[in-house]
Every structure is written in C-alpha cells, then in structure tokens.
Amino acid sequence: MKLFHCGRCANLLYFENSRCTHCGADLGFAPDVMDLLAIEPEGDNTWATVARGDLYRLCDNYQNQRACNWLIPNTDPHTFCVACRLNRTIPDLSIEKNNDLWRRLEKEKRRLVYSVLRLGLPCEPRNEDQLGLAFDFLADQPAMFDEREKVTTGHANGVITINIAEADPVERERMRNQMAEPYRTVLGHFRHESGHYYWDLLVRSSPWLGKFRDLFGDETRDYRQALDQHYQYGPPSDWQSRYISAYASSHAWEDWAETWAHYLHMVDTLETAWQLGLRVNTLQLEETNGESGPAFDPCQTGDFDALIRHWLPLTLALNSLNRSMGHDDAYPFVLAPAVVEKLRLVHQIAHGR
Structure with missing residues (x-):
C-alpha cells in the first residue's frame, strides 16, 4: 500500500480515510490516478481536487452509505466506483449487524482491488464483461439448522461469494481454531478467492498451463474427492516442504489460490x-536518488529474486517486533524452495500475461 498525504495540509493519511484528521479536508481515493485526494464540493455531487481542480463525483456507496471512500471521474457515467461496481449482491442493510459486517468486507475488498489495479490485472464487473468479476456478500438465515444450506465462501464462474460472518472477529476466530488455520483474515479470503478467478482467467487456457502442472500438480484430479480426503486425513506429514499452507496440499487449485494470496500479501506489505522507508540491515540496498532504499517498486518490478531478497528479512523484523510485544508471529509461514518456485510462477504470470 502506498502512503498518502493530504493535498491541503500534507498530513499523513490512511487508505480508508474520508476526512483529514488534521485540517478536516474531505478526501476520496481516485483509482484513475491511484491517489487519495483532498476534495472540495462544487455542488450537485461534483467535487474538485484541492491540488489541481480536477472534477470527480462520490461513489454512491460513499455518498449514501458511507461504506466507501472512492471517487468517480466526472466524465464517467457510472454511479458506483470501480470497486463497488463489482458487487452483485449485498446483505440486507436494514439489519444493523449486516450493515456493520458489510462495511468491514468492503474495506478489505477495496484493498484487494487496489492491489489488482497496481499489478495491472483485469478487473471488470461481470455484468459488463462475460469474463469479469462479481461479488456476492451473503448472510446465513436465522435459525438455520441445515448445515448444507449455510452460505459457503468460495468462487464459481467469476463470482466470489463471501459469508458476511467472516467479518465478525468472534466467528472468524472460532473458524480459525476449528480449521487449524494460523492465518485467517478477511483480506486473506478475498485474495485467496481472487486466485481462483485469476487462474480461470490467466492460466486455464493459456500457455502457462503446462508449467502450472509441473509445479502445482494436475488440476483435473477430482476436486470434491480431494477436499474430502484432506478433511478426513489431513495434510501429508511433509507438507511444509512443498506447500505454503496445509490447505494448499489438498488440490492443485487450492495450492494455486493459497500461493496467489500469499504473493499479494508479499507485494502489498513490501510496498x-x-x-x-523501512530499513533492515541484512537487506542488500541500492542507491536511489541519493537515498538508501529498495531500488524498485514491488508492484512493478520484474525481478522476483529482488522481492524475495527484501521479503525474508522484512518478515524476520515483523516477527521480532511482534514477539517483543508478547504477540504471536505476524508471519507464521516458512518459504521452502518449492514454494518459492511456485511464487515465482505466480509473479511471472501476473507480470507476463
């Protein structure tokens, strides 16, 4: 994630901010320039940027729901921003809890969309492009006793379904323990499920398929049978030498989705x-514009080895900081050589499509 500064007072901002806490300026993220801009009202939902006077409108979910802080260029006829246009279904917002959970989901979804845009990946709404992407945010019905009817988080044919209960920290912690997943986050779900979508889009019928099978295995293996076997018997004893997570060992598709999600974790954290300007002494740094620092944009570099050289020391620093505060490791993963090669292929496909 980039750093953002208020265009009026230069105060440091968070990606989610809709108002500067220092000068009170209204803010909006403009995906066309990938920046969080200070804006001033011009009337009739037209806003001008403080810096240059460029004209934008507020996304409908910004203006009416306060669930978004993204802008739409004034010449764009859409009423929703590029992130909110991906929504196909949202929960019943008349239920207060649903409203809160949906807002949390939207916040993490926008981080996914940001990463996808930074990498230059296609991100068109499914109702505008038959190969596009859509999100269904669904809630379990009250007093539902049939487990088979509960909403299942997953991906099918370009539609990512998220059970809004995943945005409830209590429910997510319960599932994390039940599923033995040391790293279960809302953003992680978005990144994982997007991996299935981009596999269909970038790998399934592409020249990359052979290389994918060399590293990840045969995706034509019966998927349901593979998952049943995984849940019944667990992962192989040596899974850490070949997979980024235990769940990745269940099937080639899940291995790809877990590895894809991890690549997005890496790139966003490195950015x-x-x-x-974080520095870790073990990094091999280069001179950039007279300043010592990583001489590459993690989202744009074609040098995968540079990503790994910077990533491993950074994770050591993250874990050390967490341990100093008495917390568990922020990064509970081991990157075995086989996993690194899978990440390399994800990098090549993301940049070489």
Whole structure:
C-alpha cells in the first residue's frame, strides 16, 4: 500500500480515510490516478481536487452509505466506483449487524482491488464483461439448522461469494481454531478467492498451463474427492516442504489460490515498507536518488529474486517486533524452495500475461 498525504495540509493519511484528521479536508481515493485526494464540493455531487481542480463525483456507496471512500471521474457515467461496481449482491442493510459486517468486507475488498489495479490485472464487473468479476456478500438465515444450506465462501464462474460472518472477529476466530488455520483474515479470503478467478482467467487456457502442472500438480484430479480426503486425513506429514499452507496440499487449485494470496500479501506489505522507508540491515540496498532504499517498486518490478531478497528479512523484523510485544508471529509461514518456485510462477504470470 502506498502512503498518502493530504493535498491541503500534507498530513499523513490512511487508505480508508474520508476526512483529514488534521485540517478536516474531505478526501476520496481516485483509482484513475491511484491517489487519495483532498476534495472540495462544487455542488450537485461534483467535487474538485484541492491540488489541481480536477472534477470527480462520490461513489454512491460513499455518498449514501458511507461504506466507501472512492471517487468517480466526472466524465464517467457510472454511479458506483470501480470497486463497488463489482458487487452483485449485498446483505440486507436494514439489519444493523449486516450493515456493520458489510462495511468491514468492503474495506478489505477495496484493498484487494487496489492491489489488482497496481499489478495491472483485469478487473471488470461481470455484468459488463462475460469474463469479469462479481461479488456476492451473503448472510446465513436465522435459525438455520441445515448445515448444507449455510452460505459457503468460495468462487464459481467469476463470482466470489463471501459469508458476511467472516467479518465478525468472534466467528472468524472460532473458524480459525476449528480449521487449524494460523492465518485467517478477511483480506486473506478475498485474495485467496481472487486466485481462483485469476487462474480461470490467466492460466486455464493459456500457455502457462503446462508449467502450472509441473509445479502445482494436475488440476483435473477430482476436486470434491480431494477436499474430502484432506478433511478426513489431513495434510501429508511433509507438507511444509512443498506447500505454503496445509490447505494448499489438498488440490492443485487450492495450492494455486493459497500461493496467489500469499504473493499479494508479499507485494502489498513490501510496498508499504518501501513507502515508509523501512530499513533492515541484512537487506542488500541500492542507491536511489541519493537515498538508501529498495531500488524498485514491488508492484512493478520484474525481478522476483529482488522481492524475495527484501521479503525474508522484512518478515524476520515483523516477527521480532511482534514477539517483543508478547504477540504471536505476524508471519507464521516458512518459504521452502518449492514454494518459492511456485511464487515465482505466480509473479511471472501476473507480470507476463
């Protein structure tokens, strides 16, 4: 994630901010320039940027629901921003809890969309492009006793379904323990399920398929049978030497989705560290514009080895900081050589499509 500054007072901002806490300026994220801009009202939902006077409108979910902080160029006829246009179904917002959970989901979804845009990946709404992406945010019905009827988080044919209960920290912690997943986050779900979508889009019928099978295995293996076997018997004893997570060992598709999600974790975290100017002594740094720091944009570099050289020391620093505060490791993963090669292929496909 980039760092953002208020266009009026230069105060440091968070990606989610809709108002500057220092000068009170209204803010909006403009995906066309990938920046969080200070804006001033011009009337009739037209806003001008403080810096240049460029004209935008507020996304309908910004203006009416306060569930978004993204802008739409004034020449764009859409009423929703590029992120909110991906929504196909949202929960019943007359239920207060649903409203809160949906807002949390939207916040993490926008982080996914940000990463996808930074990487230059296609991100068109499914109702505008038959190969596009859509989100269904669904809630379990009250007093539902048939487990088979509960909403299942997953991906099918370009539609990512998220059970809004995943945005409830209590429910998510319960599932994390039940599923033995040391790293279960809302953003992780978005990144994982997007991996299934981009596999269909970028790998399934592409020249990459052979290389994918060399590293990840045969995706034509019966998927349901593979998952049943995984849940009944667990992962192989040596899974850490070949997979990024235990669940990744269940099937080639899940291995890809877990690895894809991890690649997005890496790139976004490295971009944040790069923007903050974080330094770890073991990094091999280069001179950039007279300043010592990583001489590459993590989202744009074609040098995968550079990503790994910067990533491993950074994770050591993250874990050390967490341990100093008495917390568990922020990064509970081991990147075995086989996993690194899978991440390399994800990088190549994301940048070489």
